[in-house]
Amino acid sequence: MSKTPMARLDRLLANLGYGSRREIADLVRHRQVVLDGEVLKDPGAKVPVTADLPQRMTVVDRPVDPPAPLTLVMHKPLDVVCSHKEPGRSVYELLPRRWRARMPGLSTIGRLDKDTTGLLLITDDGAFLHRVISPRSHVAKRYRATLDRPLEGWEAETFAGGRLVLDGDTDPLAPAILEPIGPQEAYLTITEGRYHQVRRMFAAVGNHVVALHRDRIGGLALPEDLAPGAWRPVTASEQAAILA
Ligand code: URA
Numbered sequence: 025m026s027k028t029p030m031a032r033l034d035r036l037l038a039n040l041g042y043g044s045r046r047e048i049a050d051l052v053r054h055r056q057v058v059l060d061g062e063v064l065k066d067p068g069a070k071v072p073v074t075a076d077l078p079q080r081m082t083v084v085d086r087p088v089d090p091p092a093p094l095t096l097v098m099h100k101p102l103d104v105v106c107s108h109k110e111p112g113r114s115v116y117e118l119l120p121r122r123w124r125a126r127m128p129g130l131s132t133i134g135r136l137d138k139d140t141t142g143l144l145l146i147t148d149d150g151a152f153l154h155r156v157i158s159p160r161s162h163v164a165k166r167y168r169a170t171l172d173r174p175l176e177g178w179e180a181e182t183f184a185g186g187r188l189v190l191d192g193d194t195d196p197l198a199p200a201i202l203e204p205i206g207p208q209e210a211y212l213t214i215t216e217g218r219y220h221q222v223r224r225m226f227a228a229v230g231n232h233v234v235a236l237h238r239d240r241i242g243g244l245a246l247p248e249d250l251a252p253g254a255w256r257p258v259t260a261s262e263q264a265a266i267l268a
Contacts, residue, residue, distance in 0.1 A: 028074060033057065034067040040089045041125035051083065058082045089120070090257055092128055093149035097262065098255035099246060100144040106135035115144060118253055133157060133241075134165075134217045142167075142238035143246040145266070146255070156241070156266060159198070159216055163267065166213045166240035167222050172232035174207040179229045183212070190224045200225065213240075243268040 033052070034045040042048055049067040051057055057064045059071060059081045071081070078087040098115060105112045115132060116124060123130060126148065133145040133156045147153050156163050180202040182188055188197045201213040212222055223233045239246050243265035250256070258266075 028072045030070040031073045032067075033064060033069045033071050036071060036073060036091065037083065037088075039127045040091065041122035042083060056084045089123070089126075092126070093147070093152070094130070095145060095147040095149060095152060095258045095263055096130070096255050097244070097247060097250065097258050098144045098146060099250040099252050100136050100141055101252035102141055103138060105138050106132045106144070110138075112138060115146065118255065119146075136238060137220065137223070137236070140167075140236040140238065141252060142236075143241055143244070144238075145241065145258075152263075157217055161267065162215045163242045164213050164215055164240070165217070165238060166211055168205070168209065168211055168237045168239055169222060169226060169233050170235035171208045171210070171226060172234050173230075175204050175210060175231070179231075180204075182229055183225065188225070188228060190218070190221075190228055193218070197221075197225070211239075242266040 034048045037043070037048045037051070037057070038045050042051070045067070052064055052067045055063045055065075064071070071077075073091045075090065077091055078089065081088040096119075098118070100106075100115060103113070104118065105114050108114060108116065116130065119130070128148040128150070130146050130148050131153060133147055133153050136142065136144055145156065155161050183197075183200040183202045186196060186199040189195070190197065197218075198215050200215070201211075203211040203213075205211060212225065214221060214225075218224070222236055226233050244258075244262050
């Protein structure tokens with residue numbers, strides 16, 4: 025049986041963004057940290073760091089935040105950016121403010137443009153992030169594109185051929201699957217994550233994307249219960265489905 029990972033209480037809560045070790049010592053002194061129904065009295069106490077910690081520990085009467093490793097699924101809304109550096113409201117601002125101080129920090133797994141909606145993964149698990157974005161993993165990402173002009177019928181063959189070179193690129197794209205769902209609407213499934221890839225692919229065949237929504241990564245579909253802007257931790261089976 026594997027041993028339960030343990031951490032010092034003050035270090036764990038500091039890494040979850042609850043404040044400095046001194047501020048956490050104050051919380052403990054004010055009897056604000058409870059584990060399994062018992063008030064913790066020592067900020068240096070060793071506590072279990074397991075996924076069920078939020079069901080076992082409270083901080084100021086609220087379940088403690090989930091410890092690392094943490095992966096979230098979000099329904100990215102329009103008009104938010106995926107990078108801390110870009111101007112504008114970011115997806116990180118949709119999460120609790122305290123989470124900006126988490127260590128390790130949270131990053132999006134790949135990016136969606138400001139005007140793309142849909143399934144976005146956010147994680148503090150670097151190894152998982154790299155497995156999902158590595159071209160060697162061939163994780164499929166499916167987008168629903170609404171187009172400015174009707175499809176002509178030959179585009180699927182061009183995308184599937186593995187010979188299309190986008191403007192500004194030197195390497196051809198990996199084969200991609202186009203499935204029309206209406207004259208000006210189609211699913212496009214790609215396994216790479218190049219800059220503005222889907223918009224540039226349609227531009228390369230003389231069309232223009234007017235709306236773009238990602239609805240699937242690997243075997244994980246955007247959960248129907250997530251409204252735009254909503255998010256939650258992935259379940260273990262959802263996390264496995266991403267790489268399945
Ligand atoms: N391709 C794009 O062009 N934009 C996205 O947001 C994602 C994929």
